[in-house]
Every structure is written in C-alpha cells, then in structure tokens.
Amino acid sequence: MERHFDLYEHQAQYYETDQMGIIHHSNYIRWFEEARTNLLDQMGFGYAKMEESGVIVPVLAINCIYKSMVRYNDRVYIIPKIEEFNGIRLTISYRIVDKATGELRTTGESKHCFLNKENRPFSLKKEQPKLYDLFDSYLKVDLSIPK
Template identity: 80%
Template sequence: MKKTFDLYEHLAQYYETDQMGIIHHSNYIRWFEEARTNLLDQMGFGYDQMEKLGIIVPVLEIACLYKSMVHYNDRVYIIPKIEAFNGIRLTISYQILDKTNGELRTTGESKHCFLDKKNRPVSLKKKHPELFDLFDGYLGVDLSK
C-alpha cells in the first residue's frame, strides 16, 4: 500500500480574491474538497468508484482556521490527513502551506459519514471490508512525506 502521495498544489486564481486582493475565505473550503478528492484518487478509490458501489460521503461538519493570508498567484500545498475513521465516520484534517517558504497559511478539518443511496449509514467494515482496510491503513499516516 502506497503511504506517500504527490502533494496537492493549488495556484491561487484572481477570481478567488476579494476586494482586498486576498483569497476570499470561502475558497479554502473548496480547496479542502479538492485535496480530499485528490487524496481518495491517489488512495485508489475515489468518489466516482464509491458512488458506483452506492456509497455517498456527505460532509457533516467543517472547520477552518486562517493563520495568514494567501494572495493572488501564490502557490500553496494542501495536505490532507485521515485523523479518525471507524468504518462509518471519517475525519480529515488539512494544512495549507505556502509552497515557497513553507509558512502555514490555514488549518482545517472536515467530518464525513458513509451512506447508501437511501441516506442510511453504511458500515464499511461489514459491507465493504476492502474499503474499510484501505481507509484504516491510512489512519494517522502523514501523507506529506
């Protein structure tokens, strides 16, 4: 099982800025989603594959703590990490780092659950043990190295 990943890099776009020339706060949540999607794809089981199995993964909660500003044309790395997983719920943390100097720009966390198409909770351990093992294998692993 691959335990390192290509870092997810984002180039801050002009349309993401506010009137002060900094990235508008709402975009960081989108960046978390981009990095999470990239993480799942690199793990080998993206959202598209889960949906083919009838699994959806909604966001239950999201938090974001802004440390320093990102400006137009800055390049940042967005690093997700699986912090908690029990087969029904999933928590992912995020760090946004300046690509040039490594400065921590933002931290965050998203919480999710696994549901079937009828919006009922799904236990991956019972219904999809291969997926349970995949997620469990990445629990707490620092994927930035």
Template identity: 50%
Template structure:
C-alpha cells in the same frame, strides 16, 4: 504528515477579493479538492465509491485562518485521515505556501458513509475493500507521528 503527495493549487483571480486576498470560502473548496485527490492517491476515488452506491457527505467543517493567501500564490494542501472507525471519518488539512513553507490555514472535515437511500452504513460490513483502504490511510498517518 502522510505518504500522499500534497495537492497543489495556484490561486486564481476569481478566488480573491478587491485586495487580492483569498476569500475564506475558497479554503473549504480547496479542502474538498485535496480530499478528492487524497482518495484518488489511495486508490479509492469518490467515483468508485458512488458506483458502488456509497456516498460520504460532509457532517462538519472547521477552518483556522492563520495568514492571508494572495492572488498568484501557489499553495500545497496536505490532507490526511485523522480518525476513521468504519462509519465516520475525519480528514485534516494544512494549507502551506510553497515559497515560504509557512502554514496559512488548518482545518478539518468530518464525514459519514451512507447508501443511496441515505441510510448510514458501516464500511466494515458492507464494503471491506473501502474499509481496508481508509484504515490503512489512518494507520499510515499514525505511524508517521
């Protein structure tokens, strides 16, 4: 998928319902954990962006639940940048069971970039360093397909 290592997560009891099945809301949390990990691996963590006054709020989330994940399972969450244009970014996720290597969930999150005042910004214009990192992440992914 991309050059980043998958984010790994062992399912905790509190993430499940009475049947020991992961509650659907937790996949969205896992997406965020995987996205934060991906950005850190790319050398551009959220902390660095926020220090420079740039935020990246979620505009929308999608998740397709294909199979159940249970308490005690370990999943690998593959995340990669699918679309990026300097103003908006889409990140795609696959939640894969480490034992069976079966995909249990696919999803995506859409983001924009804003300054501390909440106004949209173009990373191409305000922070070329961030732009270059995200553009390279997009190119790396496209070169793998």
C-alpha cells in the same frame, strides 16, 4: 507499509480574491474538497468509484482556521490527513502551506459519514470490508512537504 502521495498543489487564482486582494475565505473550503478528492483518487477509491459501489460520503461539519493570508498567484500545498476513521465516520484534517516559504497559512477539518444508496448510515467494516481496510490502512498517514 509505506504510503506515498503526491502533494496537492494549488495556484491561487485572481477570481478567488476579494476586494482586499487576498483569497476570499469561502475558497478554502473548496480547496479542502479539491485536496480530499485528490487524496481519495490517490488511494484508488475516488468519489466516482465510491458512488459506483453505492457509497456516499457527505460532509457533516467543516471548520477552517486562517493563520495568514494567501494572495493571487501564490502557490500552496493543501495537505489532507485522515485523522479518525471507524468505518461509519471519517475525519480529515487539512494544512495549507505556502510552497515558497513553508509558512502555514490555514488549518481545517472536515467530518463525514458513510451512507448507502438509500442515504442511510452503514458500516464499511460489515458491508464493504475491502473499502474499510483501505481507509484503515491510510489512517494517520502524514504527508510531508518537499524540502
């Protein structure tokens, strides 16, 4: 089944810049979260719905590799992709691409696990099979940038 996503677009804000006039490195992690939240919403199971279902998805690890600078007022696409999913753990990769030039600005990855209301790891496959099937169906779906 073909999956369609609207790409997440962000316009770099002045308050996100540092003294050198480029986006401060800490903001990229926030941008990853914005794009991840948008992806989950588009999948039909955003954080609010997950938490209502008793599922918590904390960040276990995150990394970011800066390729080129983003400056104030630049527009970028932040493109998340579910890379690994086994029902207990989840890995999402990110690409930040300049909207005007298509230049790759940043790459990154976040690792997560699934916890229940008692903050204990659990298997979606066993306890939330519909949610497991949803995530599994989006595994490796690649978003493309409009030409």
